[in-house]
Amino acid sequence: MRINSFDPVAQAYSTKVAPRRFSQFLTLVHELELLGHEKVLDIGSGPGELSLQIARQLEAGGFLHGIDLAPNMVRLARKTAALHGYNNVTFQKGNALNIQFNDDVFDVVVSSNAFPWVPDRLLFLQEVYRVLKPGGRFGLVALSNDCYREFCEAFRRVSKENPDLFPIHKPFDLVGAKLHSMFELSRQVAKVGFQIQKRFVLSTQEPITPDDYLDRVNAIINENYLSHLTNNKQRTTARQLLYNALARRNGELKVTESSTFVIATKPVS
Numbered sequence: 001m002r003i004n005s006f007d008p009v010a011q012a013y014s015t016k017v018a019p020r021r022f023s024q025f026l027t028l029v030h031e032l033e034l035l036g037h038e039k040v041l042d043i044g045s046g047p048g049e050l051s052l053q054i055a056r057q058l059e060a061g062g063f064l065h066g067i068d069l070a071p072n073m074v075r076l077a078r079k080t081a082a083l084h085g086y087n088n089v090t091f092q093k094g095n096a097l098n099i100q101f102n103d104d105v106f107d108v109v110v111s112s113n114a115f116p117w118v119p120d121r122l123l124f125l126q127e128v129y130r131v132l133k134p135g136g137r138f139g140l141v142a143l144s145n146d147c148y149r150e151f152c153e154a155f156r157r158v159s160k161e162n163p164d165l166f167p168i169h170k171p172f173d174l175v176g177a178k179l180h181s182m183f184e185l186s187r188q189v190a191k192v193g194f195q196i197q198k199r200f201v202l203s204t205q206e207p208i209t210p211d212d213y214l215d216r217v218n219a220i221i222n223e224n225y226l227s228h229l230t231n232n233k234q235r236t237t238a239r240q241l242l243y244n245a246l247a248r249r250n251g252e253l254k255v256t257e258s259s260t261f262v263i264a265t266k267p268v269s
């Protein structure tokens with residue numbers, strides 16, 4: 001299994017994927033009910049769209065820190081923040097599994113779609129719990145197990161018919177990502193001590209061509225689902241089979257973006 005790095009796809013992610021998640025970002029900002037003076041941490045802030053939506057709601061005394069493992073993502077987020085003149089945000093390279101802040105410092109922690117990619121999800125949640133103040137709020141968004149369902153179905157079909165090309169049937173498993181159901185996700189969040197306030201799934205669908213679909217998926221996982229194939233001819237065949245499986249829908253292909261939201265609080269004591 002390959003660990004997915006977002007460094008090579010940062011630019012593609014910021015143009016092909018992040019804008020499609022805008023309604024998710026606005027939904028999360030709405031659910032947070034910010035008062036304006038909060039200290040907010042965004043974990044896995046990527047190119048910074050969610051962070052900047054939050055920063056827009058902040059007033060004097062409020063600020064947002066974004067951390068991300070991928071330096072190219074940090075660079076993009078800084079560039080966008082500077083372009084739009086935000087002076088209440090900072091973006092730094094940082095690891096969700098070892099957050100470089102003291103205990104009990106943030107009023108709000110958010111994380112949008114970084115959770116599926118971390119190798120130790122319990123430690124991720126324990127770190128969030130540690131840096132949140134008692135009474136602080138946590139807004140977690142994570143790819144639901146319905147996300148990119150059309151690609152996953154095509155992959156399953158092709159992998160079952162061609163076991164020599166694909167060792168397993170779930171493309172996200174091949175890149176070390178875990179897609180969660182709403183119940184699984186909220187159970188994990190509750191397990192570290194959070195009180196769950198709300199949980200729901202938000203899905204959108206739009207028509208798309210097979211080329212654009214593959215571009216969209218590759219802007220996240222960079223064809224890492226083919227990285228076990230060292231032979232170029234095999235890679236080309238595998239790529240073509242996946243394309244054909246998507247193209248079979250013949251003009252009816254849609255892309256499903258779907259994420260689970262969990263809004264939780266750290267108890268006061």
Ligand SMILES: C[S@@+](CC[C@H](N)C(=O)[O-])C[C@H]1O[C@@H](n2cnc3c(N)ncnc32)[C@H](O)[C@@H]1O
Pocket residue numbers: 005006007018021043044045046047048049050067068069070073094095096097111112113114117118220
């Ligand atoms: C799918 S992108 C999401 C970016 C942004 N939050 C959004 O919703 O558009 C996942 C991000 O999480 C970051 N990430 C993955 N593992 C991480 C970790 N252990 N610590 C910090 N960031 C991480 C990746 O580098 C990537 O930028």
